[in-house]
Amino acid sequence: MTDLLNMNGKLRICYGTCNPALGKAVVEHLNLPGTEVILKAQQFADGEILTDYDSTLRGCDLFIVQPVSVPDVNAALMELLLAIDAAKRACAARVTAVIPYYGYARQDRKAKMRQPISAKVVADMLTAVGVNHVVSIDIHTQQIQGFFSASVPLDFIPGDMIFLPALCKLYKETKFMVASTDAGGAARCRELAHKFNTDIAIVDKKRNYDAMNQSDVMSVIGDVTGRNVVIYDDMCDTAGSLCKAAAAIKRAGAVKVFGCVTHAVLSADAAQKIRDSVFDQVFFSDTIHIPDEKLAVMGKITIISCAEILATVVRVIHLEESLGNYIQCQKELVAKLINDECQ
Known part of the structure; x- marks a missing residue:
């Protein structure tokens, strides 16, 4: 070659x-x-x-x-x-x-x-x-x-090409299902769930179009009770939607909640939100450079290179x-x- x-x-x-x-x-x-x-x-x-x-x-x-x-x-x-x-x-x-x-x-x-x-x-x-x-x-x-x-x-x-080897190891340990932070990402999550022959859940989110980067979680569509869940999304900006979705899924009865996000924008206090969230572990790719000061805050993340x-x-x-x-x-x-x- x-x-x-x-x-x-x-x-x-x-x-x-x-x-x-x-x-x-x-x-x-x-x-x-x-x-x-x-x-x-x-x-x-x-x-x-x-x-x-x-x-x-x-x-x-x-x-x-x-x-x-x-x-x-x-x-x-x-x-x-x-x-x-x-x-x-x-x-x-x-x-x-x-x-x-x-x-x-x-x-x-x-x-x-x-x-x-x-x-x-x-x-x-x-x-x-x-x-x-x-x-x-x-x-x-x-x-x-x-x-x-x-x-x-x-x-x-496809973003999941970056994470699939790591997710294979995780699935062997946890037998997770996949969740989307909103209806718009359902197709992406459905394709990932299909690869693992597992179930999918969708977080019903209402976005506030009059205020930037703000949304409210309404409900969780799908049964996550007693399940381990991977929330898969293409990007994380302020981490508000991601962390609210994780909290909603945890309240709905999930055992462990993991995150898998391709683009780590991580604006403002996003790193702090992830550290304080209910996530057990979050996977990010390196499509965007994550500064050392933000990496130091987030002790629960794993970066996988593309x-x-x-x-x-x-x-x-x-x-x-x-x-x-x-x-x-x-x-x-x-x-x-x-x-x-x-x-």
Whole structure:
């Protein structure tokens, strides 16, 4: 595989400043000397961003790893846009934006009159600067694929691919069922529950659209009495919905409650809320960098890296192989693992 990847010498990969630890890990998993280029990002005194590359990009197949996330979502997005524009002006043959966390994805519709569809605006900006391909992990809703034209495809990696090995071990010990924090995430949770041939519950949540990041739990749909439950969600921002859902499930009779969340936004006092919650353990991926001070607060979390998966996706796309076949093969391998170890 390594010889084949190096055959034309055109693969290049870089990463922005938003999650350099993940970018470095992806480069290390690729293990291909000479493929990394340095993306330099600087700021003027007024906050303007300037990007530059340390080596030639002419004719290369460039992958830019940059989540659109905290600590500054808007700066991360601007840095990514400028990095793409710089690469196209440097005559890169193809530019793929690897966006582990697609910021603004939850604004995928008009919740109220006179609101923007911000996820579409981000897609328009990426297209306008000339990106050729976008890859993301566990996008908020699949309809975001339709915000891009056929000439700029968006591929997304299911979030559960990151967690399935760990969940297999957990299932062997606890025989859990799966729960969704709201009706909108039910499809995602149903697919995960199907893999383990287990039941699903849904937390009936009422969101307050007049106050940002606020919601109330109404009830739990499904019988969790005497069961161990894994709450599976795509993102955790303030942790309000997640912790309220866990408390409701615990009150409904669950024995142990676990969390499994792809994107750890963890705004404000989210880390403190998780530490004080009824969760026994919470799994996060590293699509978003979690600062050390927040990790220190949360003694009950486990971080599982998506770097190896992203490195494999880079290989597959560069070699013009089928990403769908890769995902299907992974599903079959996990199905076998579940069958061998969990049942």
